[in-house]
Amino acid sequence: MLELARVSVARGELRVVRDLELTVSAGEMVALLGPNGAGKTSTIMAIAGHVPVVEGTIRFEGRSIDTLSPPERTRLGLGLVPEGRRIFPDLTVRENLVVGGYLLSRGEAQKREREVTALFPRLEERRQQRAGTLSGGEQQMLSIARALMVRPRLLLVDELSLGLMPAVVDLCFEVLVRLCREQGLACLVVEQNTQKILTVADRVTVLSAGRTVWQGTAEEARADEALIDRMLGLEAG
Amino acid sequence: MFYVELLIAGLVQGAMYAMMALGLTLIYGLLRILHIAHAAFFTLGGYVGVLAANSGLPLGAAAALGVLVAATAGPLVYGTVYRPLLDKPPYVALIASIGLLIAMEDGFRLLFGPYGLSFAENPWFVTGPDLGGIFLNWVQIALGLSAVLAIAGLGLFAVGSRAGVAWRATVDDPEMAMSFGVSPERVRLLAFALASALAGLAGFLVGLLNNLIEPGMGNITSYKGLAIVVLGGLGNVPGTLWASLLLGVAESFGTIYLDKILDRDAIAFFILVAVLMWRPQGLARGR
Structure with missing residues (x-):
């Protein structure tokens, strides 16, 4: 579904990702791990179209999307849950979902709104509440729900667990795993919480200083967590 | 009745400011x-x-x-x-x-x-x-x-x-x-x-x-509009509306009670300076 072939990404003059090879298939959850500054967020933002790719090609469902704008990629079936959630704080929960479904017809958006709030019943209770006043966990649920409004086939999720209570993280991952298994959603997830992501992901790619340093299945990663921790700079001592 | 007339005249003036400041x-x-x-x-x-x-x-x-x-x-x-x-x-x-x-x-x-x-x-x-x-x-x-x-x-x-x-x-x-x-x-x-x-x-x-x-007819009105935008909290629409009406009414009463000291426009800017000394962020929260 998603293929990155020798992709390099730049922020200004600086190349932050080099020669990245990555694939994500339908129904699969792939984790992108790495220490701070490894190029994980830049990769996600390049796939979503917010950061330019300077070399290589990104293909989605067999088609090159390098020249497409972010809304064109959204229309094609890419959803983004960005780092820091970036919900619209002055809009209500419902209005955030309206913006998420802006590319849909009014009727379709209303139907979809009911479907995504069924995934996160807490949002239904907070429907008319200003999003900026929600708790961090509720904001993350809203960010995921907003991205799901357009029925994406690939969801890009950046730092889902950051600053959230474990119970909320579990709930969010539970929803994503269910969507992957039951509806064939593909997920590319950037995550710092290694322990959690290795229990839900299918495959893992580890980046360091913009280069791929390890790729394998989550099972292989779980079998040698110390190796992954070393690559992430998390080893004790 | 006199005060009601003054109030209405001030609200009308405030409505005009609101249209500009909005x-x-x-x-x-x-x-x-x-x-x-x-x-x-x-x-x-x-x-x-x-x-x-x-x-x-x-x-x-x-x-x-x-x-x-x-x-x-x-x-x-x-x-x-x-x-x-x-x-x-x-x-x-x-x-x-x-x-x-x-x-x-x-x-x-x-x-x-x-x-x-x-x-x-x-x-x-x-x-x-x-x-x-x-x-x-x-x-x-x-x-x-x-x-x-x-x-x-x-x-x-x-x-x-x-x-x-x-x-x-x-x-x-x-x-x-x-x-x-x-x-x-x-x-x-x-x-x-x-x-x-x-x-x-x-x-x-x-x-x-x-x-x-x-x-040059727009100048003073526009300057007052800018003053109102600051008073209402930069980019804050409800704050801007309240500040417009407040300024219109204050001007209306000021022209009667302060006319020996200040003219109409000076009253508006006096209010702006006074409010900003008290609340530099404006009456409401800015964006």
């Missing part, structure tokens, strides 16, 4: 630009209106024409002057705006002369209903009604329509709004069209009220 605050909220040249759209609406009325059009149609021309000119100015400067520091757009105001004012001066134009007939000014002993002319009523309709219409648009919600999302985070298919460019064009239309209508009605349209 446009300024909408543009500031979206682009972080202090659109000083807004004053020229106030004058433009007045000139188009007076020329149309003096050529035989009914006042209502002349007002509509003034609004239409101002609403068309606003997006044009955004596209030619501001859009190329969006990635520059904010003071660049501010300087461009001041330059544009001077250019448009002198343009009016060159085209229509320095002394201004009056309405050949001004029936809205000399007639009006008697509201239980309080006399208001039709221009004052039109000013009040226009402001109420504009504010209510904008409010309904902002919360009741998908386009309005998309607009507010663009104010919050233009990059994210764009990724969901909202066009920030269309939102900006619409903001300039609406803001300029409101300024044009206010200019036409103030022209009727004073029976004079002259090149």
